[in-house]
Amino acid sequence: MSLKLFRKKAYVGVDLGTQSIKVCQIEPSGNRWAVTKHGEAKTPADSIKDGVVVDTMAVADALKHALKQAKISGTSAIIGVAGGSVIVRNVRIPRMPEATLRKSIRFEAGRYVPSSVEDSFIEFEILGDAPENQMDVLIVAAPREIVKSRVDACAKAGLEVEVVDIEAFAMYRALIETEFDSELAEQTIALVDIGATTTNVSVISKGVFAMTRSIPQAGNTLTSALQSYFKLDYEDAEKGKAQLDLTALLNTDGPVENPPLRVLQPHIDDLFREIRRSLNYYQSQQTDQGEAKPVTKIIVSGGGARMPGLAQYMSHKLDVAVTSAGVYDCSRFVESEHDQDDHGFELAVASGLALRSMSKVA
Numbered sequence: 001m002s003l004k005l006f007r008k009k010a011y012v013g014v015d016l017g018t019q020s021i022k023v024c025q026i027e028p029s030g031n032r033w034a035v036t037k038h039g040e041a042k043t044p045a046d047s048i049k050d051g052v053v054v055d056t057m058a059v060a061d062a063l064k065h066a067l068k069q070a071k072i073s074g075t076s077a078i079i080g081v082a083g084g085s086v087i088v089r090n091v092r093i094p095r096m097p098e099a100t101l102r103k104s105i106r107f108e109a110g111r112y113v114p115s116s117v118e119d120s121f122i123e124f125e126i127l128g129d130a131p132e133n134q135m136d137v138l139i140v141a142a143p144r145e146i147v148k149s150r151v152d153a154c155a156k157a158g159l160e161v162e163v164v165d166i167e168a169f170a171m172y173r174a175l176i177e178t179e180f181d182s183e184l185a186e187q188t189i190a191l192v193d194i195g196a197t198t199t200n201v202s203v204i205s206k207g208v209f210a211m212t213r214s215i216p217q218a219g220n221t222l223t224s225a226l227q228s229y230f231k232l233d234y235e236d237a238e239k240g241k242a243q244l245d246l247t248a249l250l251n252t253d254g255p256v257e258n259p260p261l262r263v264l265q266p267h268i269d270d271l272f273r274e275i276r277r278s279l280n281y282y283q284s285q286q287t288d289q290g291e292a293k294p295v296t297k298i299i300v301s302g303g304g305a306r307m308p309g310l311a312q313y314m315s316h317k318l319d320v321a322v323t324s325a326g327v328y329d330c331s332r333f334v335e336s337e338h339d340q341d342d343h344g345f346e347l348a349v350a351s352g353l354a355l356r357s358m359s360k361v362a
């Protein structure tokens, strides 16, 4: 198969996060991938709410800025959606041909989609047969308002959206699926994206998504806690947070001595409890289906993964092995030449989106 066929168009992966907008382009480099261009711009305050772009012009301007910084001139984009109203569910339903399911998908999805199915984009993939004449189906639903508002913001920035993906799928693609000889692709793992306002937890078993859940607590929850306790402005609270090391919370019998850590600990523990609840929920679903596949590993990414000691403390609290990983930790990606210490945590989603156009040639 010729690579050139697919390289006529330069696709841009666009991650519209609530803290920052990330864009990137990927090119083949031998049998690996290289992030050849990437850029980032701060997301204007309150311009994206619950996944919906509420200030199109502000987001479009920031996006243009990120594209300019990255020297990206491509015009075709791949974007992602995530959040509480984006549904990814692996469900078991009576066996039927794909064409029949396509006709009844809105009815089937109605049970899992909290908002009106009429106002949602719904896609599905038949995963395979299950016992008792049933089959497993992956259902994905996203509110039209989220998708449309994001497509509009891209259009205003000169980008035509070719594909709308799920952020967690993109992250999995960049960190695990494309990895050479990945053992993780054969296991049941949890992928945790700690962003600014949302933490997304997905459970993936042998490459198949079982569920994703969105927790409205993330990096900003911690920054705000520091801000209000120490009466700091946002920038100083962010700086202070970045200097903390969560390994100080390990093996402490008495009270934690570091005051900022003492302020953050209940919030971090709370977030970890929610992650645990997601894993428990997955586990309970499994027992229903009679095939328990426990989560053996948690992979953490997103900007929140930068916090020193986070993986160790999470592992201590949840009693599961935890590793933080960014795009440059994936063996399929060539080393970033700019910064040896840069894992590319924030770029995981954008690069996974960009990869979507390339995966056909892998």
Ligand SMILES: Nc1ncnc2c1ncn2[C@@H]1O[C@H](COP(=O)(O)OP(=O)(O)OP(=O)(O)O)[C@@H](O)[C@H]1O
Binding pocket: 016, 017, 018, 019, 020, 021, 194, 195, 196, 197, 198, 199, 218, 219, 220, 223, 238, 241, 242, 243, 302, 303, 304, 305, 306, 307, 308, 345, 346
């Ligand atoms: N060194 C660090 N230590 C702790 N937190 C950090 C560090 N660097 C960045 N962060 C946090 O990462 C978060 C931003 O991550 P990211 O860019 O993944 O978010 P986003 O994609 O814009 O947001 P969301 O996915 O929630 O919409 C912020 O809360 C920021 O404080």
Ligand SMILES: [Mg+2]
Binding pocket: 017, 018, 195, 196, 302, 349
């Ligand atoms: Mg994000």
